[in-house]
Amino acid sequence: MQATVYIVRCSDGSYYTGLTRQPIEARVWEHNNLPDVGSYTAKRRPVTLVFTETYDRLLDGIAREKQIKGWSRRKKEALIGLHYEDLPQLSRRGHLTSD
Template sequence: MVEATVYILRCADGSYYTGLTKQAVEARVWEHNNLPSETSYTAKRRPVELVFSETYDLIVDAIARERQIKGWSRRKKEALIAQNYEGLPELSRRGHLVPKT
């Protein structure tokens, strides 16, 4: 079975990057900080810091989770990073709509 890890990095500019790797997450973070790349999101936002990770037994589950997190607001990602799982539902986009009066 091949494990896959979904991770969130905090970039030097304060933005978040969500990714997926089948290698050790620490090695992937090192690559984000050290490998030359002109086109990657993190290359111009170094250094990056690992702030969250989850490991899955099935790559399809990891892919689904990565896509889910990428669609989340900054506030919802920060709740996940803080492990505030109870607060996640109220941070959904639908939960923040203001009713018209």
């Protein structure tokens, strides 16, 4: 069963990382339209999809979502920009480390 890890940029500039098994377009539509007043994205609409990764195994997707949620903003932005080579160097506080 496939699962998609995704990141949306909210109207306030923050990022939300999630996981879905439905088509990503439908999930983004839900973030922008469903009346869920208690959710993070409902207070920060509209949201824009900025990144996706699809996994064949749900457990792999769950692990990746959890990993990304623990990252700094700067590290998430490197991922969104597909700057994979920068990921190992980015610290938890979002600064490049020197070797």
